[in-house]
Amino acid sequence: xxxxxxxxxxxxxxxxxxxxxxxxxxxxxxxxxxxxxxxxxxxxxxxxxxxxxxxxxxxxxxxxxxxxxxxxxxxxxxxxxxxxxxxxxxxxxxxxxxxxxxxxxxxxxxxxxxxxxxxxxxxxxxxxxxxxxxxxxxxxxxxxxxxxxxxxxxxxxxxxxxxxxxxxxxxxxxxxxxxxxxxxxxxxxxxxxxxxxxxxxxxxxxxxxxxxxxxxxxxxxxxxxxxxxxxxxxxxxxxxxxxxxxxxxxxxxxxxxxxxxxxxxxxxxxxxxxxxxxxxxxxxxxxxxxxxxxxxxxxxx
Amino acid sequence: xxxxxxxxxxxxxxxxxxxxxxxxxxxxxxxxxxxxxxxxxxxxxxxxxxxxxxxxxxxxxxxxxxxxxxxxxxxxxxxxxxxxxxxxxxxxxxxxxxxxxxxxxxxxxxxxxxxxxxxxxxxxxxxxxxxxxxxxxxxxxxxxxxxxxxxxxxxxxxxxxxxxxxxxxxxxxxxxxxxxxxxxxxxxxxxxxxxxxxxxxxxxxxxxxxxxxxxxxxxxxxxxxxxxxxxxxxxxxxxxxxxxxxxxxxxxxxxxxxxxxxxxxxxxxxxxxxxxxxxxxxxxxxxxxxxxxxxxxxxxx
Numbered sequence: 001x002x003x004x005x006x007x008x009x010x011x012x013x014x015x016x017x018x019x020x021x022x023x024x025x026x027x028x029x030x031x032x033x034x035x036x037x038x039x040x041x042x043x044x045x046x047x048x049x050x051x052x053x054x055x056x057x058x059x060x061x062x063x064x065x066x067x068x069x070x071x072x073x074x075x076x077x078x079x080x081x082x083x084x085x086x087x088x089x090x091x092x093x094x095x096x097x098x099x100x101x102x103x104x105x106x107x108x109x110x111x112x113x114x115x116x117x118x119x120x121x122x123x124x125x126x127x128x129x130x131x132x133x134x135x136x137x138x139x140x141x142x143x144x145x146x147x148x149x150x151x152x153x154x155x156x157x158x159x160x161x162x163x164x165x166x167x168x169x170x171x172x173x174x175x176x177x178x179x180x181x182x183x184x185x186x187x188x189x190x191x192x193x194x195x196x197x198x199x200x201x202x203x204x205x206x207x208x209x210x211x212x213x214x215x216x217x218x219x220x221x222x223x224x225x226x227x228x229x230x231x232x233x234x235x236x237x238x239x240x241x242x243x244x245x246x247x248x249x250x251x252x253x254x255x256x257x258x259x260x261x262x263x264x265x266x267x268x269x270x271x272x273x274x275x276x277x278x279x280x281x282x283x284x285x286x287x288x289x290x291x292x293x294x295x296x297x298x299x300x301x
Numbered sequence: 302x303x304x305x306x307x308x309x310x311x312x313x314x315x316x317x318x319x320x321x322x323x324x325x326x327x328x329x330x331x332x333x334x335x336x337x338x339x340x341x342x343x344x345x346x347x348x349x350x351x352x353x354x355x356x357x358x359x360x361x362x363x364x365x366x367x368x369x370x371x372x373x374x375x376x377x378x379x380x381x382x383x384x385x386x387x388x389x390x391x392x393x394x395x396x397x398x399x400x401x402x403x404x405x406x407x408x409x410x411x412x413x414x415x416x417x418x419x420x421x422x423x424x425x426x427x428x429x430x431x432x433x434x435x436x437x438x439x440x441x442x443x444x445x446x447x448x449x450x451x452x453x454x455x456x457x458x459x460x461x462x463x464x465x466x467x468x469x470x471x472x473x474x475x476x477x478x479x480x481x482x483x484x485x486x487x488x489x490x491x492x493x494x495x496x497x498x499x500x501x502x503x504x505x506x507x508x509x510x511x512x513x514x515x516x517x518x519x520x521x522x523x524x525x526x527x528x529x530x531x532x533x534x535x536x537x538x539x540x541x542x543x544x545x546x547x548x549x550x551x552x553x554x555x556x557x558x559x560x561x562x563x564x565x566x567x568x569x570x571x572x573x574x575x576x577x578x579x580x581x582x583x584x585x586x587x588x589x590x591x592x593x594x595x596x597x598x599x600x601x602x
Binding site: 101 | 309310312313361364367368386387388390391392393394395397398399401402404405406408409410413414416417418420421424425427428429431432
């Protein structure tokens with residue numbers, strides 16, 4: 001990723017260095033590399049693909065943080081916290097361009113097409129979310145949203161890794177499903193951590209989704225079991241200036257069964273994913289993917 | 302272009318309809334189609350390529366207008382004049398994704414790579430411009446900027462059309478140079494029209510570049526022949542609130558030799574372009590490209 005920007009504007013170089021150093025869990029490139037290795041992909045193309053996937057993810061985060069006005073990501077300042085909105089738009093565009101360039105270097109037209117389709121899916125999901133009414137919580141909408149936001153890219157990671165391997169259509173299809181299931185689980189757990197996580201470790205304010213009117217799975221479960229909760233109603237109406245009310249609601253959700261219900265849901269996704277994985281070639285990579293799947297639901301950050 | 306968005310969010314559909322209906326001269330797809338037809342490209346792939354190029358162009362305009370705060374483009378409201386900044390960022394991203402998808406459908410990895418490289422060049426050019434000091438005018442910077450902003454995409458249009466045709470490397474290289482030359486001419490003329498154009502017809506304020514501190518070729522020529530012009534110095538320092546001063550400066554540039562000098566420069570680019578074109582297969586398409594080249598310098602809008 002880092003070698004991709006050497007020849008361009010020094011400030012761009014700086015911002016990409018910043019993003020690369022900012023770390024993150026690198027789950028998507030890990031899934032890509034393990035899947036490709038498991039299926040016998042050419043190592044050079046595989047590394048480029050993994051970097052392209054992480055770059056695509058990074059580009060969407062840069063624009064997301066700008067749109068949400070987020071000042072912190074992974075506990076460190078976002079691009080928009082340091083650059084003007086205009087420069088942040090362009091920084092994101094540039095990273096998109098570089099991601100596309102790397103994807104093209106994998107030398108597969110079909111892969112490029114999936115790559116572009118996934119970007120369209122992610123962006124369409126964000127636009128849909130933006131035009132949705134505040135505080136509306138349908139489980140169907142929720143699943144559709146987290147598919148677009150997260151599972152689609154996990155699906156791309158596994159599918160694309162298989163596409164550059166020597167394997168048949170059936171394998172591509174099966175591993176793609178694995179990617180979908182663990183991607184859905186990943187986002188559900190992210191949404192749980194938004195409630196339960198330590199603010200320092202998660203690197204953003206607690207219940208940031210609810211603060212912005214976004215109803216995620218723990219809140220949906222809570223609302224189902226507490227249909228008349230006054231705090232929830234107030235928060236969903238946008239009356240979250242009353243910080244005491246918000247704290248009380250977060251506490252109520254945390255100590256309700258909603259967190260466990262959501263976590264159980266995530267575990268079911270992972271279980272389905274692992275069933276698909278069983279059809280893949282056994283070996284250290286498959287075992288690592290099993291462990292990565294457990295990590296997805298067990299992580300604390 | 303229009304069929305590309307049917308399945309996604311209705312507001313996205315609306316914004317793309319808006320952009321498609323907003324017209325524009327469609328010079329880039331015209332260049333693409335004529336070049337490909339001249340060189341025997343497969344018609345289906347060629348049409349997709351032309352649409353992909355115009356989509357890429359449109360996506361960059363959507364983000365540009367947002368960054369510049371432009372409210373009008375081609376005389377009609379920009380996306381950001383109607384949507385929030387956040388939604389405009391995403392609308393641009395979505396159009397990028399669709400452009401990439403279409404480019405992938407041309408089924409050429411090399412083309413995809415050029416496509417992504419061109420996007421990186423365009424965005425890098427904008428970032429460089431953004432981080433440049435206000436009012437600094439070097440001819441070298443100017444040419445570098447208009448290459449990134451405009452000529453690179455004309456170059457892509459011609460080169461990519463040749464890449465999906467049955468022609469050898471030499472032809473690709475020659476037509477690419479033609480694209481470069483007419484692209485440079487196109488932007489110089491655009492910059493001239495910013496001074497000489499009718500505000501109504503051009504669809505944006507007169508001397509909008511200078512107002513934003515951007516020094517283009519007519520202003521560079523004017524400064525060379527009027528090194529001590531007080532109005533120019535004031536405007537470059539950002540003192541353009543004095544509207545009388547700005548009007549006087551625009552009038553002075555218009556009636557100086559600077560406009561003709563810039564136009565002569567554009568004509569020289571076109572002449573060099575036409576020399577490359579002479580090596581291409583004769584026929585109606587080549588003739589149309591000759592006429593399109595004349596139009597580029599003779600147009601009034």
